[in-house]
Amino acid sequence: MGIVEEAHNVRVLGSGEQVIVLAHGFGTDQSVWRHLVPHLVDDHRVILYDNMGAGTTNPDYFDFGRYATLEGFAYDLLAILEDQQVESCIFVGHSVSAMVGAIASITRPDLFSKIVMISASPRYLNDVDYLGGFDQEDLDQLFEAMRENYKAWCSGFAPLAVGGDMDSLAVQEFSRTxxxxxxxxxxxxxxxxxxxxxRQILGLVTVPCHIVQSVKDLAVPVVVSEYLHQNLGGDSIVEVMSSDGHLPQLSSPDIVIPVLLRHIQHDIAA
Incomplete structure (x- = not known):
């Protein structure tokens, strides 16, 4: 096993000519895709990996300088695709990984036939004429809570992000990761x-993007999906789902999995 494969716990499942890469968001790991993977492995080669810093990765590999920008994660993605000898893939990115895929696609558009973005946002902070969902004061309080008592912060943040109470399996799963x-x-x-x-790089993304979003999401207001649609450089399409929360593939699989399969299988023009 090579260093890239080992560092990111890369797993390759199924077989088929079409490669699908699944990339998770903050606070989760590749287990967040457990409801989707069974629907893909019969007909596709599915590549799963963990972002550096996920609880399943070796913390000794985490470089605070490298990962101070999203580009660090994009370089990792390109290294994984090279390591797995991927020539073209459908990239499914959740939350931050949707933007990571977008960044990587600017450098190597040939590697991506399409990007499916789930709960994606180019900026979380509100700005003039832009609703990101958070003010700086909100974020400062969030970071302070993480510093003071990380375990207590996890317990409070998980139900807010998932959109459920502590009894729900999805909330328990997100709390765990x-x-x-x-x-x-x-x-x-x-x-x-x-x-x-x-926001400034969206126009450089030329790969077709399928933007999939919950109607109610603590981290990403619905208007952000429309902003992405208007500002991405290539073809794009938006679908707002009746799901609730920032991790809909985990919390509302019955609603979300059919939507994701449709976007994976059909192109925008189709």
Whole structure:
């Protein structure tokens, strides 16, 4: 097993000519795709991996400088695709990974036939004529809560992000993967994501993008999906689902999996 494969716990499942890469968001790991994977492996080669900093990765590999920007994660993605000898893939990115895929596609558009973006946002902070969902004061309080008592913060944040109570399996699952992260790494990654502003690069993305969004999402207002649609450089399409929460593939699989399969299988023009 090579260093890239080992560092990111890369798993390749199924077989088929079409490669599908599944990339998870903040606070989760590749287990977040467990409802989707069974529908893909019969006909596709599915590549799963963990973002550096996820609780399932070796914290010794986490470079605070490299991952102070989303580009660090994009370089990792390109390294994984090269390591797996991928010539073209359908990239399914959740939350921050949707933007990571977009960044990587600017450098190597040939590697991506389409990007399916789930709960994606180019900027979480509100700005003049832009609703991101958070004010700086909100984020400062969030980071302070993470610093003071990470376990307590996880317990409070998980139900808000998922959109359910602590009894729900999806909330328990997200709490588990969130709590698995080393607190200082979680804070660093959280700051990188929530303070990022990718609006200026959207026009450089030429790969077709399918934007899939929950109607109610604590982290991403619905208007953000329309902003992406209007500002991406290539063809794009938006679908707002009746699901609730930032991790709909985990919390509302009955609603979300059929939508994702449709976007994976059909192109925008179709």
């Amino acid at each position: 969130l709590f698995n992260m080393r607190p200082d790494i979680a804070l660093s990654v959280g700051q990188t994501i929530f303070q990022s502003d990718m």
